[in-house]
Amino acid sequence: xxxxxxxxxxxxxxxxxxxxxxxxxxxxxxxxxxxxxxxxxxxxxxxxxxxxxxxxxxxxxxxxxxxxxxxxxxxxxxxxxxxxxxxxxxxxxxxxxxxxxxxxxxxxxxxxxxxxxxxxxxxxxxxxxxxxxxxxxxxxxxxxxxxxxxxxxxxxxxxxxxxxxxxxxxxxxxxxxxxxxxxxxxxxxxx
Numbered sequence: 001x002x003x004x005x006x007x008x009x010x011x012x013x014x015x016x017x018x019x020x021x022x023x024x025x026x027x028x029x030x031x032x033x034x035x036x037x038x039x040x041x042x043x044x045x046x047x048x049x050x051x052x053x054x055x056x057x058x059x060x061x062x063x064x065x066x067x068x069x070x071x072x073x074x075x076x077x078x079x080x081x082x083x084x085x086x087x088x089x090x091x092x093x094x095x096x097x098x099x100x101x102x103x104x105x106x107x108x109x110x111x112x113x114x115x116x117x118x119x120x121x122x123x124x125x126x127x128x129x130x131x132x133x134x135x136x137x138x139x140x141x142x143x144x145x146x147x148x149x150x151x152x153x154x155x156x157x158x159x160x161x162x163x164x165x166x167x168x169x170x171x172x173x174x175x176x177x178x179x180x181x182x183x184x185x186x187x188x189x190x191x
Contacts, residue, residue, distance in 0.1 A: 001045070001049045002015050002016055002017035002049075003016055003017045003020060003021075003022070003023055003024045003028075004023050004024065004042075004045070005017070005042055005045060005046050005049070005179075006021060006022075006023070006042075007046065007179040008178065008179065009046060009049045009050055009178060009179055010096070010178070011096070011178040012096075037189075039185060040185045040186070040188055040189035041189060043181065043182055043185040043186055043189070044058075044185075044186045044189050044190075046179065046181055047077075047080070047181050047183075047186060050097070050177060050178060050179075050181075051080045051083065051086060051097060052085075052097050052098060052101060053080070053120075057120065059190070061076055061079045061080060062076055062186070062187075062190050064079060065078075065079060072183075072187050073183025073184060073186065073187055074171075074172045074183065076183060076186070076187075077170075077172060077175055077181075077183060078169055078170060079122070081170050081175050082122050082123050082124075082166065082169065082170070083119065083120050083121070083122065083123070084104055084109065084111065084116065084118070084119055084120070084121045084122075084123055084129070085097060085100040085101040085104055085119040085120070086100070087123050087129055087155070087164070087166060088100040088103060088104065088109065088129065090151050090152055090155055090176070091129065091151050091155055091157050091164040092144055092145055092147075092148030092149070092150075092151060092157065093131055093141055093144055093145065093162065093164075094140070094141075094144050095140070095143070095144045095147065095148070099140060099144070100119070101119045103131070103135075103140075103141070104116065104117060104118070104119040105117055105118075105119055107132075108131055108132055108134075108135035108138070108141075109129065109130070109131060109132065110129070110130045110131070110132050111123070111127060111128070111129055112127050112128055113128070113130075115132065123166050124166070125166050125167060125168050125169060126165070126166070126167075127165070127166055128163055128164070128165050129163065129164050129165070129166070130161065130162060130163035130164070131162040131163075136162045141162065145159060145162070151164065152170065152174045152175070152176060153174055154166065154167055154168050154169065154170040154171070154174055155167065
């Protein structure tokens with residue numbers, strides 16, 4: 001996916017798109033004629049790949065964002081960023097979105113003290129996210145807590161208790177995406 005888009009979406013330092021900056025496949029190195037449709041499609045696929053969301057689910061997020069008051073693109077990003085797996089990643093309890101998703105689906109995460117196993121749950125401001133008592137000493141969690149930097153300003157993290165809180169909804173400028181994404185093109189794609 002990184003090579004298709006032409007940007008290191010996965011966020012790994014040894015991303016394949018850095019070594020081979022052309023699309024995969026037989027015709028990858030061919031002459032590129034970018035159409036307007038392709039630019040918009042690639043932008044949408046970029047955001048989908050970053051959060052690991054399927055097309056139907058992404059479409060649903062877009063429709064909800066469209067109905068809300070405010071800028072549609074920012075609302076879409078806000079919904080994606082307040083998913084439980086995304087919040088876990090930003091808090092630094094996981095190194096990748098896939099790892100965060102697996103932590104949730106395997107039942108290692110608590111939301112307000114209750115075990116949760118659905119990665120797409122929307123976290124509301126004021127809710128507390130934590131790793132369960134039994135899972136706190138897992139090597140991936142410990143490793144992630146040591147390596148990751150401080151979370152963005154809209155999150156509060158308590159490293160000792162392996163807990164965090166979403167203090168408020170994120171603003172567009174505070175969301176740390178691995179690559180630049182133009183929400184405007186995504187909105188144009190769906191309209």
